[in-house]
Amino acid sequence: MSGNLITPETFLTKKFGIDSHSMEKAMSDFLSRKIDYADLYFEYNIRESLSLEEGIVKTASKNISHGVGVRANAGDKTGYAYSEDISLDKIKLAAKTASFIATGDCKSTVVPLSNIIKPKSNLYPVETYPTDIPLEAKIRLLDKIDKIARSYDSRIKNVLSNFTSEYKIILIATSEGLVIGDVQPLCRLNITCIAEESGNRQVGSYGGGGRVEFSYFFEENRFVLYTRKAARQSITNLEAVNTPAGTMDVVLAPGWPGILLHEAIGHGLEADFNRKGTSAFTGMLDKKVASELCTVVDDGTIPQRRGSINIDDEGTETQRTLLIENGILKGYLQDRLNAKLMNMPLTGNGRRESYAHSPLPRMTNTFMLPGNTAPQDIIRSVRRGLYAVAFGGGQVDITNGKFVFSTSEAYLIEDGKVTTPVRGATLIGNGPDILKRVSMVGNDMELDAGVGTCGKDGQSVPVGVGMPSLKIDGITVGGTI
Amino acid sequence: MDISIEKAQELLEKAKKKGATEGDIIIVEGKSSSVQVRFSTIDKITDSNYKTLGLRLFFGKRSAVTSTSDLSPESLEKLIADTSSIARLTSPDDFGGLPLPQYGMKSKELDIYDEYFPQVSLEDMLSLSREAEAAAFKYDKRVTNSEGGYSNKRATRIIYANTNNSFGTYETSIFTVSVTPIATTNGCMQRDSWYSTKRRFSKLDNPVEIGEEAAKRTVRRLGAKKIHTQQAPVVFDPETASSLLGNLCMALSGYSIYKGASFLVGMLNKQISTPAVTIYDDGTMPWGIGSKPFDAEGITTRKTTVVERGILTSYLLDSYSARKLNLTTTGNASRSPGDPPVAAPTNFYLSPGNYSPSEIIKTVESGLYVTELIGFGYNPVTGDYSRGVSGVWIENGELTYPVEEITIAGNLKDMLLQIEMVGNDLDFRQKICSPTIKISRITIAGH
Numbered sequence: 001m002s003g004n005l006i007t008p009e010t011f012l013t014k015k016f017g018i019d020s021h022s023m024e025k026a027m028s029d030f031l032s033r034k035i036d037y038a039d040l041y042f043e044y045n046i047r048e049s050l051s052l053e054e055g056i057v058k059t060a061s062k063n064i065s066h067g068v069g070v071r072a073n074a075g076d077k078t079g080y081a082y083s084e085d086i087s088l089d090k091i092k093l094a095a096k097t098a099s100f101i102a103t104g105d106c107k108s109t110v111v112p113l114s115n116i117i118k119p120k121s122n123l124y125p126v127e128t129y130p131t132d133i134p135l136e137a138k139i140r141l142l143d144k145i146d147k148i149a150r151s152y153d154s155r156i157k158n159v160l161s162n163f164t165s166e167y168k169i170i171l172i173a174t175s176e177g178l179v180i181g182d183v184q185p186l187c188r189l190n191i192t193c194i195a196e197e198s199g200n201r202q203v204g205s206y207g208g209g210g211r212v213e214f215s216y217f218f219e220e221n222r223f224v225l226y227t228r229k230a231a232r233q234s235i236t237n238l239e240a241v242n243t244p245a246g247t248m249d250v251v252l253a254p255g256w257p258g259i260l261l262h263e264a265i266g267h268g269l270e271a272d273f274n275r276k277g278t279s280a281f282t283g284m285l286d287k288k289v290a291s292e293l294c295t296v297v298d299d300g301t302i303p304q305r306r307g308s309i310n311i312d313d314e315g316t317e318t319q320r321t322l323l324i325e326n327g328i329l330k331g332y333l334q335d336r337l338n339a340k341l342m343n344m345p346l347t348g349n350g351r352r353e354s355y356a357h358s359p360l361p362r363m364t365n366t367f368m369l370p371g372n373t374a375p376q377d378i379i380r381s382v383r384r385g386l387y388a389v390a391f392g393g394g395q396v397d398i399t400n401g402k403f404v405f406s407t408s409e410a411y412l413i414e415d416g417k418v419t420t421p422v423r424g425a426t427l428i429g430n431g432p433d434i435l436k437r438v439s440m441v442g443n444d445m446e447l448d449a450g451v452g453t454c455g456k457d458g459q460s461v462p463v464g465v466g467m468p469s470l471k472i473d474g475i476t477v478g479g480t481i
Numbered sequence: 482m483d484i485s486i487e488k489a490q491e492l493l494e495k496a497k498k499k500g501a502t503e504g505d506i507i508i509v510e511g512k513s514s515s516v517q518v519r520f521s522t523i524d525k526i527t528d529s530n531y532k533t534l535g536l537r538l539f540f541g542k543r544s545a546v547t548s549t550s551d552l553s554p555e556s557l558e559k560l561i562a563d564t565s566s567i568a569r570l571t572s573p574d575d576f577g578g579l580p581l582p583q584y585g586m587k588s589k590e591l592d593i594y595d596e597y598f599p600q601v602s603l604e605d606m607l608s609l610s611r612e613a614e615a616a617a618f619k620y621d622k623r624v625t626n627s628e629g630g631y632s633n634k635r636a637t638r639i640i641y642a643n644t645n646n647s648f649g650t651y652e653t654s655i656f657t658v659s660v661t662p663i664a665t666t667n668g669c670m671q672r673d674s675w676y677s678t679k680r681r682f683s684k685l686d687n688p689v690e691i692g693e694e695a696a697k698r699t700v701r702r703l704g705a706k707k708i709h710t711q712q713a714p715v716v717f718d719p720e721t722a723s724s725l726l727g728n729l730c731m732a733l734s735g736y737s738i739y740k741g742a743s744f745l746v747g748m749l750n751k752q753i754s755t756p757a758v759t760i761y762d763d764g765t766m767p768w769g770i771g772s773k774p775f776d777a778e779g780i781t782t783r784k785t786t787v788v789e790r791g792i793l794t795s796y797l798l799d800s801y802s803a804r805k806l807n808l809t810t811t812g813n814a815s816r817s818p819g820d821p822p823v824a825a826p827t828n829f830y831l832s833p834g835n836y837s838p839s840e841i842i843k844t845v846e847s848g849l850y851v852t853e854l855i856g857f858g859y860n861p862v863t864g865d866y867s868r869g870v871s872g873v874w875i876e877n878g879e880l881t882y883p884v885e886e887i888t889i890a891g892n893l894k895d896m897l898l899q900i901e902m903v904g905n906d907l908d909f910r911q912k913i914c915s916p917t918i919k920i921s922r923i924t925i926a927g928h
Contacts, residue, residue, distance in 0.1 A: 047819070053740065056572035061546040062563055063819035064556075065533070076519075081528040084550040090530075097528040100603060135570045158741055194741055194862065201741060203862045243867075245890065245926035246710035276519070277626055278663055278672065356529060393857035395869070399663055399672035400702075402886050404856035404869035426858035426867040426888050428926075476707075478858065478867040478888025480924045 008171040008181025009116045012042050015066075016086040020114040023173045026091040027111050030072060031175060033102030037336070038095070041069040041313065042086065042171040043355040046131050049164045052142035060135065067355040070094035073337055077101040080358040116171075116179045119310035120317060123303045124211035130165035130187040133214040138163050141189075141217065145227045149193050152231035155238065158194040161227075163187070165214075172315040180315040185211050186306065186462060188451060191227050195234035202240070204233025205408065206390075208449030210306045226449070233390065233409050236421045243410070243425040243479030249385035250427065250472045251378055251413060255446035256391060258467035261296055262366050262454065263394040263403040264431040265289075269323055269331070270349075270361040270456075271338035273398050280401030280432050281329065289329045290435030293371050296324040298333055300348055300364030306450040307365035307464030311348070314359050318348035323366075324435070335361045353459040360456060367466030371441025375469040378440045380416040386477055387411045387418045388427070401431035404478075426478040434472065442469030484508050484534070484552060486650060489642040496538050496561045497644065501568075503579050504538040505643035507777060507818050513635040516606040518614055524629055526603065535818025538564045542573035548819035580778050580800035580810055582645045591774045592767040595654040595681045598636050606632035609658050609688050616692025617662040621700045628661035628672065630692070634682070639773075647779035655770065656682050660695040664703055671702040673853070678911060680768045698852065702871060705883035708927045714848035715889060715923045716841055716875065719906060721851045722915035726760070726831060728893060730913065731861040733787065734824045735802025744864035744894050745793065753793045754897040757834055760788040762797060764812060764827030771828040771912035777816035782827055785811045797824045831915040834903030838917040841902050843878035849925060850875050851889070864893040870925075887927040896920050 012018045023040060030038045044066040051059045067084040068091055079098035083090040142161045149159040165187035173179045188209030195202050206229035208222065217223045252260060265281075273279035281289070290296070300318030302308050309318055314336045322330045334342075335350030338361055351362035379387060387410060394405030406426045411418045447466035454463040489506040496504050510532045517525040534557070535548040545568035547560050614630030634656050642648035659676035675695035677686035717725060737743035745753065764782025766772050775781050778800055786794050796806070799814030799822045815825035842850060851872040858867040867890035873880045904917030 059821045060567045060571045061819055064549040077523045078525040083530050084532055100526050101523055201862055245924050247928055278628055395855045399670045406856055406858035424860055424865050426856050426869055428869045428886055428888050476926050478890045478926045480890045
């Protein structure tokens with residue numbers, strides 16, 4: 001099947017017989033109950049995954065899923081039902097369940113749903129979808145990676161590489177008459193190296209991707225660079241010493257360490273928590289939450305990025321949203337329900353993992369704008385501290401603001417110089433306080449390579465982060481000595 | 482289309498005609514609904530039906546896995562064709578293949594489905610959610626807000642068939658009630674939660690008790706302080722001790738072992754913990770949350786002694802990882818329909834010891850009682866462990882003030898060898914369970 005011929009409207013009509021007429025019928029059933037808003041979310045998804053390990057293709061899989069999610073809102077109540085069976089009967093049944101939250105009956109109205117529109121922008125104009133690239137080509141790529149990693153250093157004993165690609169069609173129809181669809185390709189390459197030396201076993205990982213063509217991984221020699229980074233990290237970690245414990249100055253490298261912003265600030269600014277008054281940032285709009293050096297945005301409109309989308313999963317166009325400007329809290333991330341209840345503008349952050357989930361306010365690409373300081377000057381300013389280059393996951397308690405993120409590659413800074421590598425450690429801080437401790441911001445802003453996945457309420461969505469080099473005066477480092 | 486064992490076998494026959502030498506099919510079919518309330522009114526209601534078929538085919542030593550939620554005849558034809566063409570491109574793997582027929586499944590009855598499931602209505606769940614949340618508000622006036630009271634019911638049917646003539650089906654049910662209150666003092670908020678999860682509706686804890694426990698755990702955190710960096714004994718409550726056991730599970734998986742991606746490589750039959758520690762994995766417990774009659778390869782589940790008085794006696798294995806390690810499967814194959822099997826626990830638990838939680842706390846002169854862990858600071862390859870912690874400080878054997886914004890760090894390998902006491906308070910609240918445990922010394926980072 002040739003990817004570029006498929007459009008949300010023709011595909012769903014052909015495959016499931018879902019046309020504007022049947023959507024109108026389903027919607028009018030819905031609207032015979034007292035609800036404020038309803039929508040239908042159709043999804044068709046192909047996921048392919050290839051893994052190479054011990055030098056051979058160990059697993060190859062292809063998964064096809066489709067379904068429809070049906071939502072009703074009445075006041076602050078949400079009813080949500082879904083089915084993998086895309087038929088008019090199932091949609092009507094789901095609509096009935098979803099409107100359990102309605103307060104009574106009203107006169108049914110007909111919403112015209114014949115005019116299917118396309119998003120204004122196309123942030124991911126892909127000629128050949130990665131899912132349509134022959135498997136042979138992907139296997140050749142993983143084979144090359146395996147050889148490059150093993151030849152990097154004889155202490156590398158195992159290489160695990162994985163290529164996943166996804167092709168997702170969505171179509172959204174709302175009780176306000178909006179019908180909009182999007183095709184969202186996504187792919188990702190991951191490499192993990194395991195190094196071993198006299199019983200000491202260490203791991204190094206790197207990866208990247210986005211809403212890109214398969215050729216992206218060959219441009220600028222990306223796959224080679226990814227592989228070398230993973231290999232180098234595993235070898236570096238063989239030399240790692242115990243991490244010091246306690247509060248110290250920390251310099252974060254540019255790019256992926258932007259996960260700090262995601263955990264410390266981003267989640268706390270999602271509108272649902274602020275409407276319910278459960279976020280540590282509740283009521284802090286226009287207050288100082290960071291040092292003047294900090295300006296943070298969430299931007300779903302950067303071409304090809306993993307966290308970018310033409311429209312969110314409620315059909316709202318994405319945008320660049322100012323969250324913190326020179327230290328002052330300026331905005332929240334909104335979905336439809338919360339924007340309406342808070343009487344604030346939509347920001348295009350209503351996202352869901354799939355048809356099986358109702359939308360929530362979520363981040364897209366969250367990053368800090370660059371400052372003026374050269375990164376070397378930042379490191380030079382620290383007498384004794386930590387330089388953190390790569391991180392694993394992070395987590396936050398929205399309510400008390402405490403957040404953590406864990407290093408996977410970090411070094412000591414001694415007398416202004418980066419010295420010995422240290423073992424993985426968790427950094428812990430307080431969201432509304434941590435950015436006030438930012439004393440230097442680098443001029444070297446970078447976005448991450450495209451591997452981030454964010455979890456909330458059991459839903460995973462792809463996201464991006466970014467940051468220039470940053471100095472934090474005093475954060476607690478969970479070391480052992 | 483209705484799906485059945487016969488239908489699955491028919492598909493496998495078709496695949497064999499297309500050249501497949503072996504294969505299996507797993508079908509997961511479920512329905513689920515939930516009710517979330519906030520301040521006693523409905524916040525969100527969900528209802529769902531789902532169905533996925535996973536097909537794994539071997540062409541000699543090559544294999545591939547595919548899945549689809551489209552069970553129309555055309556789609557399933559295409560699935561077989563797709564699987565065949567993908568499999569032909571993968572590498573031959575000498576260790577691949579189905580489990581040998583002699584390990585095949587015997588039919589076994591296991592209590593894991595509550596016949597009362599269909600009668601549990603949205604209204605029932607609404608009142609449970611309301612009662613539990615209301616109890617939290619009533620318990621303490623510092624409980625001022627709520628993320629809600631929540632109830633959920635889910636039933637799942639599994640159908641399995643393979644070309645070695647192993648086949649079977651089972652149905653499970655599961656019910657949950659939980660509450661997440663928020664308490665405030667001096668403008669500072671804290672959140673915590675409590676829950677009950679059972680396979681039988683009638684066995685769920687009383688919603689009032691769930692709400693009160695949630696409120697108790699939440700207000701206990703108010704006024705939490707940060708403490709100084711130090712080394713001290715650490716007591717883990719059953720919830721956080723279970724999380725440590727979960728970390729151990731990752732390192733025990735046969736896949737981690739043969740890949741060299743575990744700190745437990747080469748430790749079979751060696752001491753990995755203290756004599757106080759005996760750990761079982763038991764897929765056969767009646768009404769156990771991790772119980773099932775057979776695993777994702779059709780192997781009958783069993784009770785495996787994983788650690789006996791500190792000695793590692795078994796890894797968690799499916800047939801592939803077992804062959805890689807020259808061992809025998811332990812019936813721990815687990816699989817989402819779209820992926821090949823992995824080795825995962827069933828009901829995995831630390832056997833209870835002799836001490837009550839308060840007896841354990843009494844032995845600590847100055848140390849930490851951990852009630853929450855956050856973050857992912859655990860590396861199963863090295864055992865390095867470093868996570869964010871909330872809890873209560875222990876002074877002279879008594880719980881005193883709450884603490885937060887601190888970390889505990891060490892290496893799981895060393896921590897296991899320092900488990901000094903095991904509590905008598907084991908409660909099978911989830912798949913992986915532990916009683917209270919005490920570890921003699923851990924580094925705590927704070928000021």
